[in-house]
Amino acid sequence: MSFFNRLRGKRKRRVVVIGLDGTPYTFVQRALELGRMPNFARMLGEGTFKRMNSVHPCVSSVAWSCYMTGKNPAKHGIYGFIDRKPGTYDTTIPTSRTMRSETLWEILSRAGKRVIVMNVPVTYPPRQVNGILISGFLSPKVEKAVYPPTEVGTLKRLGYIIDADPWAARESKDKALAEVNAALDSRVRALLHYMDNEEWDFLQCHVMETDRLYHFLWEQMDTDDPVYAPRFWEVIARIDQMLGEVYDRLDEHTTLIVMSDHGFCTLKYEVYVNYWLAQKGWLTLPENPPQRLKLADVGPHSLAYSLDPGRVFINLRGREPAGRVAPGAEYEVLRDEIAAAALEDMRDPETGAPMIAHVFRREELYHGPLLDQAADLILVSVDGYDLKGAMGKETLTFKGDELVGMHTYDDAMLWVQGQAIAAEGFCVTDVMPTVLRLMDVPIPDDVDGRVLI
Amino acid sequence: MAEQKGFTLWFTGLSGSGKTTLAKAVEQALRKRGLKVERLDGDIVRRSLTRDLGFSKEDRDKNIERVTFVAKLLTRNGVATLCSFISPYREVRARSRAEIGNFVEVYCECPLETCIERDVKGLYKKAINGEIENFTGISDPYEPPENPEIVVHTGSETVEESTAIILRRLAELGYIEPELTGAVVYSAEEETEVEERLRALGYI
Incomplete structure (x- = not known):
């Protein structure tokens, strides 16, 4: 930097964001207390570390969409990992193309x-940027995941892996760990390669491997399993080492942000909301159902159905092709009935404790031109009860040994280097305008998030 | 479909940076979607609406002022209005923005050397030889936008690429419906694989 620029303080601020998918604030506190994250510990006091809320529903597709746009889902249009095609019972996978x-x-x-x-x-699919964008989860292959495509060669050379294979991870805990470690190694390699060899003002690396680790091994960590808890902590040590490697590369003009999009806890039960709707008589499914039921198999007499996680749609006349419920009073009465019943009836089969903590009507959570695409009700579970949208299940609850962790809403985390954050109760949507402010770039008027620094 | 919302796409950039070419391509794409479109082009406007004006700073400002007035009326009446003018001064563009309202600034970024190389109208040659005065980029400044809604890099992108960027951004801004067709996001095989991943993680 030239002498004059230094005098004028003109050197522009750069920002690095490391996303640790699903990493809870309370878990990092615990890891710090246990001395499991020595690198993060040495960085910690140099910034503000706070608990952060996710968004509803708290799944990565929605939370990261809110983060990257700084807006609520009724403005960006991503409400889950799958969604309805408007005016049909077909489902579709939201992508960057549908992000509005x-x-x-x-x-x-x-x-x-x-x-x-x-x-x-x-x-x-990767949208154009001034720089390089490598798409993440639900990219089919590296060749199609990169802008500009000329970067594909570099990534192949680096042995880049987009995501751990979840079917392999289901086979055994050992395979889950092998998948997570291989993907994480490739991620760190690519991250350091780009940090060192490319010009950048803003760099974001998303670590999906934490989410996979927690889905498949959270319970083993939580119960201090003699075989798998130590191996769980080995992955955390690698994450911590990565944070140290990034931190040590930064100069005084760069701000590091470490964040997650939601928290995690041990899964007590998967809860099948469509089974419950069917039991209550609100959903009818065909008598001789195909092996894999789809939304399109919803019977013509159905009044409601659910998509993952806890999103309940009313089979509304004029919106759904075979809508049964009249808009207006009939719709409102049914919404009230389902909301009340979910809070009252959906109970832990063993303890009888409620499994639903809250039911939101969509207009309570979302505002914007795409509100029409939202579910009519959003059920929020008590931590431990993972609301599922699967069709055709023959039981309300299930506990397997493959998926043993689930997402939580109020336990995401944010660490911002060199900045004080006075706010409390903020959410992932607020990080984006904060980054823009740090980099002195104007914040668009329609952004919902607020600046935290 | 909801009633068409009027807006003005304001293409700014050096002479030869591709403003008119792009405006024509976007015009075609919007017409295909059934939108009402009007195109106001620097070269054409100067032969009619503002034929009495020259290229001094004062006359250039007047030129943009009149065009802005027309664009405002069109925009107010639900027309997609495409304006391509060098419009080199930030302050003047800011005035047009304030006046028109639904204003989408498209910065056609192109290196001066590329524009000189292209020299479609032979104007750069004349300007460099001193035959034209006050020529933007040569003897008069161009002030690039500080925060345009859209930047297209016309020196390196194809017309199709730049057009696609503009259409996507217009959809994001809520002025047009998003394009639902286009290149296949997932092949049938990829879609099955992606669904299986979601199933393995319990999302389906």
Whole structure:
């Protein structure tokens, strides 16, 4: 930097964001107390570390979409990992094509900043940026996941892996760990490669491997399993080492942010909301159902159905092709009935404790031009009860030994280097305008998030 | 479909940066969607609406002022209005933005050397030889937008690429419906694989 620029303080601020998918604030506190994250411990006091809320529903596709747009789902249009095609009973997988908003890195690109974005969910297919974008979860293959495509060669050379294979991970805990470790190694390799060899003003690396580790091994960590708890902590040590490697590379003009999108806890039961709706008589399924039931198999007499997680849709006349419920009073009465019943009837089969903590009507959570695409009711479970949208299950609850962790809403985390954060009760949507402010780039008017620094 | 919302796409950039070419391509794409479109082009406007004006700073400002007035009326009446003008001064563009309202600034970023190389109208040659005064980029400044809604890099992108960027951004801004067709996001095989991943993680 030239002498004059230094005098004028003109050197522009750069930002690095490391996303640790699903990593809870309370878990990191515990890891710090146990001395399991020595690198993060040495960085910690240099910034503000706070608990953060996710969004509803708290799944990565929605939470990271809110993060990258700084907006609520009724403005970006991503409400889950699957969604209805408007006016049909067909489902579709939301992608960057269906995302109806500009993203943080596109705004930065427009402002002339060079960005490198790696592995963030719902960025497939890759949209153009001023720099490099490597799409994350639900990209089919590296060859199609990269902008500009000329980067494919580099990634192949680095042995880049988009995501751990979840079917292999289901086979055994050992395979889950092998998948997670291989993907994590490739991620760190690529991250350090781009940090060291490319020009950038903004760099984001998303670590999906934490979410996979927690889904498949959280309970083993939580119960201090003699075989798998130590191996769980080995992965955390690798994550911590990565944070140290990134931190040690930064200069005084760069701000590091470490964040997650939701928390995690041990899964007590998977809860099948469509089974419950059917039991209550609100959902009818065919008598001789095909092996894999789909939304399209919902019977013509159905009044409601659910998509993952806890999103309940009313079979509304004029909106659904075979809608049964009249808009207006009939719709409102049914919403009230289902909401009350969910809170009252959905109970732990063993203890009788309620499994639903809260039911939101969509207008309580979302506001914007795409509100019509939202579920009519959003059920929020008590931690431990994982609401599922599977059709055709023959029981309300199930506990297997493959998926043993589930997401929580109020336990995401945020650490911002060199900044004080006075706010409490903020959420992932607030990080994006905060990054723009740090980088001195104007915040678009329609952003919902607030600046935290 | 809901009633068409009027907006003005304001293409700014050096002479030869591709403003008119892009505006024509976007015009075609919007017409295909059944939208009412009007195109106001620097070269054409100067032969009619503002034929009395020259290229001094004052006359250039007047030129943009009149065009802005027309664009405002069109926009107010639900027309997609495409304006391509060098419009080199930030302050003047800011005035147009304030006046028109639904204003989408498209910065056609292209290196001056590329524009000189292209020199479609032979104007750069004349300007460099001193035959034209006050020529943007040569003897008059161009002030690039600080925060345009859209930036297209016309030196490196194809017309199709830049057009796609503009259409996507217009959809994001809520001025047009998003394009539902286009290149296949997932092949049938990939879609099955992606669904299986979601199933393995319990999301389906």
